[in-house]
Amino acid sequence: MEPSEICYLTIAETAAALRRKEISPIEITNTLLNRIEAIDGKLHSFITLTADLARQQARQAEQELRSGTDRGLLHGIPIALKDLYMTKGIRTTCHSAVLENWVPAIDATTFTKLREAGAILLGKLGMHEFAFGGPSIDAPFPAVRNPWNIDHIPGGSSSGSGAALAAGLCYGALGSDTGGSIRTPSSHCGIVGIKPTYGRVSRYGVVPLSWSLDHAGPMARSVEDCAILLQAIAGFDAKDAASANVPVPNFHKGLKDGIKGLRVGVPRSGWFDENLGIDPKTETVFNQALDALKSLGAIVTDIDGKPFSLARKANQTILACEAYAYHEKTFQETPMKFGTSVRRRMLEGAFLSAADYLTAQRARAVLNEAIRAHFSHVDVFAVPGAPRPPEAFATMDPNEQNLRPSFTNPFNLTGLPAISVPSGSTEGNLPAGLQIVAPPFAETTALRLAYAYEQATEWHKRRPVL
């Protein structure tokens, strides 16, 4: 198999090829490390490479698989982590000067689970500083670039995860999502990412941004791969105060059952035209995706978008307060260690009152009920992954995010599972995503619909020219 083919295999394809002995964990690890060395200089998706560890883990996986010890579909699969997942003995920076040389003493629960499943760690990925603000242009590490056009942002905050997957530098990655940080880079980079239900995946060992909005989740190049990764990391964790003690279903089962008769609600009115509204080309791509869902047998209906639109205000208020509370001491002692973008956004939380915060949490309860009430007559929601194509670095407007509807943060506020799957291209051939949102703990429904759409279209097979 050619290196260019190896780099773009899915996890499912790689797992099958490993068991047929067509490739080996050592071969694929070396192929990916060579590709990272060759092209990541222009993407900056990795902050820290763990090449020695990766080769050691690959040798171990190869020996185990050869001797008949099979730990499952992730055994021998190279992955990478957003650089806010704590890794014992390995630098974890959050893309910030504040933690530039911090080496945690613990592993995140999710990393422990991936390691136990036999996954190979290639390294730690770039992000928006502390998962907030915009691309980190004045941080100690360069801002991550979009593989589809390096003059454009890859979306964030899990920007390195999105870029590395789109560029064929790893097979799977973990991101985190507080207002859209898994789904936005997935949409902008043409890959798949799922934000599971709040409490489904442990946040232990993930540096917090906003305790009540943070979600950990997988990103990959196919829906099936996201299901495989989610299977490995989901489950109750007593070390995470928000972890849900609920059974973990088989995320793979039912993936291919089709979507005939599934009721899809589109919360367009009162939301899509908020402020500047959705970009017209992005809306055309979204409407074409809805047509594809109809042709697969789904029943698409409009629902009231107003509560979704209001969710942004509560989400942003809670996020600013919780993020500032976490970083307060550093802001008091060494504020200039933060980059401009994150400093400006987080400091807003210093000037909101306790009453503001609690009002936002009360509004959250009200909006949660209003949004979830729609599930009495639809099975899922469909919305675009992002309101517009990824911006160019040169013309980036820090206020842009408030001028268009946010299609992601209502689902952090409500904790609902949401997946973004490639759905076409917008201006300049840059990718767009279709987002599917399911009821609490119904990730299997979101995955099933995303899989049906993915298999009926060719968008997930497009690759950037690098």
Add this chain to the structure above:
Amino acid sequence: MDQEEALDSLRKMAERAGLKLSEDELQRLLPGVNRSKKQATELRELVAAGDEPASTFDLATSSRK
């Protein structure tokens, strides 16, 4: 409140919060803080007297791990 008053109020709040912010930085922060405060005010229209916060104390999960 005019710009000068708003900046003065921000300066006092920053001091109370133990933040040492330059005048330039306070000026840059002001539009975002005003937007945040406006949003927080708008949220008050959404809630009724009986609405409790989404996060409430839960004795069953209150012990520190």
